[in-house]
Amino acid sequence: MKSVGIEKLKLVNFRSYKSAEVEFSNLSAIIFGKNGVGKTNLLEAISLLYSGKGLRRANFAEMTKIPENDIWKIEALCKQDNNFFEIETFSNGQGREVYLDGKKTSQQSLGNYLKMVWFLPPMDRIWLEGSKDRRKFLDRMVFSIDTNHAKDCRQYEKLLRERNRLLKDKITDESWYIAIEQQMANIGYNIDISRRRFIETLNRNLKEESIYFPAIKLFLPSEPWESEDKLMNEYSENRRKDLLAGRTNVGPHSTDIKGFYIEKDIETKYCSTGEQKLSIISILLANARLIKEKIGINPILILDEITAHLDEKKREYLFEEILALESQFFISGTELEIFRSISKKAKVLELILDGEIRI
Numbered sequence: 580m581k582s583v584g585i586e587k588l589k590l591v592n593f594r595s596y597k598s599a600e601v602e603f604s605n606l607s608a609i610i611f612g613k614n615g616v617g618k619t620n621l622l623e624a625i626s627l628l629y630s631g632k633g634l635r636r637a638n639f640a641e642m643t644k645i646p647e648n649d650i651w652k653i654e655a656l657c658k659q660d661n662n663f664f665e666i667e668t669f670s671n672g673q674g675r676e677v678y679l680d681g682k683k684t685s686q687q688s689l690g691n692y693l694k695m696v697w698f699l700p701p702m703d704r705i706w707l708e709g710s711k712d713r714r715k716f717l718d719r720m721v722f723s724i725d726t727n728h729a730k731d732c733r734q735y736e737k738l739l740r741e742r743n744r745l746l747k748d749k750i751t752d753e754s755w756y757i758a759i760e761q762q763m764a765n766i767g768y769n770i771d772i773s774r775r776r777f778i779e780t781l782n783r784n785l786k787e788e789s790i791y792f793p794a795i796k797l798f799l800p801s802e803p804w805e806s807e808d809k810l811m812n813e814y815s816e817n818r819r820k821d822l823l824a825g826r827t828n829v830g831p832h833s834t835d836i837k838g839f840y841i842e843k844d845i846e847t848k849y850c851s852t853g854e855q856k857l858s859i860i861s862i863l864l865a866n867a868r869l870i871k872e873k874i875g876i877n878p879i880l881i882l883d884e885i886t887a888h889l890d891e892k893k894r895e896y897l898f899e900e901i902l903a904l905e906s907q908f909f910i911s912g913t914e915l916e917i918f919r920s921i922s923k924k925a926k927v928l929e930l931i932l933d934g935e936i937r938i
Contacts, residue, residue: 580871580875580876580877581659581660581875581876581877582605582658582659582660582877582905583657583658583659583692583693583694583876583877583878583879583907584603584605584606584657584658584879584907585603585605585625585628585655585656585657585658585879585907586602586603586604586605586655586656586657586658586663587600587601587602587603587655587656588600588601588603588624588625588653588654588655589601589652589653589654589655590621590624590651590652590653591651591652591653591654592643592644592645592648592650592651592652593620593624593642593643593644593651593652593653594617594620594623594624594642594643594644594651595616595617595620595644596617596620596621596624596644597644597645599621599936601928601936601938603907603926604926605658605907606907606925606926607907607908607909607910607924607925607926608908608909608910608925608926608927608928609910609911609912609915609918609921609922609925609926609927609928610622610909610910610911610912610928610930611911611912611913611914611915611917611918611927611928611929611930612913612929612930612931613913614913616930616931616932617930618883618884618911618930619634619635619699619883619911621909621930621936622634622697622881622883622909622911623635623637623642624653625655625695625879625881625909626695626697626881627653627668627675628653628655628657628666628668628689628693628695629689629690629693629694629695630686630687630688630689630690630722630726630729631686631719631729634697634699634881634883635699636715638672639651639670639672639673639674639675640670640672640673642670643672649671649672650669650670650671651669651670652667652668652669653666653667653668653669654666654667655667657692657693659692659876664679664680664692665678665679665680665681666678666679666689666692666693667681677689679692687726687729687730690722690723690726690729691726693876693879694723694870694874694876694877694878694879695723695878695879695880695881696723696863696866696867696870696878696879696880696881697863697880697881697882697883698859698860698863698881698882698883698885699883699884700883700884700887702716702859703852703855703856703859703888704855705855705859706838706846706847706848706850706855706858707848707855710833710834710835710836713835713836714832714834714835714836716836717774717777717778717797717836718732718774720777720781720862720866721773721774721777723866723869723870723874723878724777724780724869724870724873724874725773725777728770728773731766731769731770731773732770734762734766735763735766735767735770735831735832736832738759738762738763738766739763739827739830739832741759742756742759742760742763742814742827743825743826743827745759746821746822746824746825746826746827747825747826749822751822753815753818756814756815756818760811760814760815761811763810763814763830764807764808764810764811764814765807767804767810767830767831767832768804768806768807768810770831771803771804771810771831771834772803774799774831774834775799775803778797778798778799780869780873781797781862781865781866781869782796782797784865784868784869784872785797785861785862785865786841790896790900791893791896791897791899791900792857792860792861792864792896792900793840793841793842793854793857793858793861794841794842794861795838795839795840795841795847795858795861795862796838796839796841797836797837797838797839797862798836798837798838798839799834799835799836799837800835800837801834801835810830813829813830814827814829814830817829838858838862840854840858852888853888856888856889857893860885860897864900864904866878867880867904867906868904871904877904877905877906877907878904878906879906879907879908879909880901880904880906880907880908880909880910881908881909882901882908882909882910882911883911884911884912884913885897885910886910886912886917886918887912894917895920898918898920898921901921902921902924908925910925915927915929926938
């Protein structure tokens with residue numbers, strides 16, 4: 580099992596931080612402070628050491644501290660077992676650059692060095708929000724095991740935009756659609772298979788491994804496509820309806836994901852607010868265990884206000900599960916007292932106004 584962690588982190592012109600540097604020495608961190616002092620900003624910076632747009636999925640232009648200076652930078656010294664490596668990422672608002680040990684690389688390649696699992700407070704309502712948020716939630720977990728999945732999703736979304744542009748322009752000549760639809764069918768079929776295989780594997784972990792949190796079953800309510808040709812036929816057959824709507828109505832981009840709360844024998848969307856949160860925690864813990872099992876890497880956990888609305892007993896259960904993963908974790912809250920039982924096992928950072936960090 581590979582032990583992975585962040586040794587040092589440096590921020591320049593990022594969100595509320597004009598300049599900040601923290602040495603974690605591969606330890607976990609408890610980050611506390613009043614609302615609005617930059618706890619989530621710090622966690623977002625850590626998440627940008629991974630592929631994608633970070634835990635907020637914000638535009639890179641929004642991440643800069645000073646509007647007149649639109650360049651932000653994040654640097655980190657990381658460690659995998661006894662080997663050190665440096666990650667540097669920055670943006671001028673038009674995408675972002677990534678360097679590994681001084682050499683330019685792709686965002687996707689970061690998934691080969693670090694694995695991350697994160698929680699944000701809005702995830703409490705994931706079963707009640709739109710299907711797009713649930714797909715993003717699932718696809719991020721699939722990517723944690725299959726690094727090619729994110730590339731497939733990006734390529735598919737690009738093709739989808741091209742097809743939708745033709746539909747909105749009321750182009751009826753099928754020759755404009757066929758090449759795009761063939762590529763969409765090829766990639767879309769792979770996306771659907773990857774999602775279903777991942778869910779099947781995760782469900783076994785959710786059912787068998789959870790100790791203190793509920794057993795959950797994930798499923799895709801729609802039937803799988805039997806082949807690329809079947810998906811291609813759906814695009815072709817629905818083209819007339821899509822022209823009227825001005826958008827593509829079939830394909831993996833419209834797939835929904837549902838959860839089933841096994842103990843109560845109901846869908847998670849019908850559970851109480853507290854039970855819905857516990858179901859998400861259970862899924863994220865299962866994802867972390869699966870990464871260890873399949874990839875052999877301890878994933879970094881980013882947990883923003885995850886203890887909110889949990890009673891003391893549930894909080895201590897959560898801490899026990901987190902510690903059992905033997906992963907570096909970054910957990911935030913408004914009061915240090917919440918984390919007393921684990922405070923000796925992590926670095927404690929107090930955040931105050933103006934992006935100042937007190938250790």
